[in-house]
Amino acid sequence: MRRRKKPGSKEKLLSYERYLCTEPEKYKGNWNKYFVEKNPIHVELGTGRGQFLSTLAEMNPNINYIGIEIKEEVLLKAVEKADTKQLKNIVFLWYDINKIENIFAAGELNRFYINFCDPWPKKRWAKRRLTHRSFLEKYKYMLIKDGEIHFKTDNEKLFEFSLNEFSFVDLRLKSITFDLHHSEVENAATTEYEDKFSAMGMKIYRCEGIKIDRSS
8 A cells, every 4th residue: 555645744845945955957066066065975865764864974074965765755754854963964855866867977976875775576677676787887977986885775685686786887896794783894874774674683785886997
């Protein structure tokens, strides 16, 4: 059953002008002009309720963060968290990731985070997965040399699929773990889903993909 939208969510979300960029296309290639300080830019794809990104923004004031989410009721929670903490290095986009090439230019970003995205389990849905090669090629284009994609999921099949896709697009894999919370891999911030799944004893899978320069 599709969850019914909460009345007033859109209007309330749009009222947070400090934390919501409503015309992101205008900043393509110039995102550092949006922020108070010119710093590296990290983007979370599918930011959800914002626990992960707001935690990182609070921990790392010298990094600028952008969270992208399509569901306004969920994004509202993320924006409210940032507002409560009065963060100055974070902004959110109510935006469709399928159109991401319209808002970021080549070599503009330092890192992507993809956390617990929809696994789209049926084979015919593979191209919808945020770690499908068609998406990964877009992310690579937007990353600087040695830019990174950090990926976490609770879905083993999606993780195995993603490892293959990362390799296919020539991302160098590192920090691969099939049980994050029982590994030595750094995990500075968690998502709401991650806390829930981990408390249930479920394994969390994680890896990083690094953009390498083959021209030299």
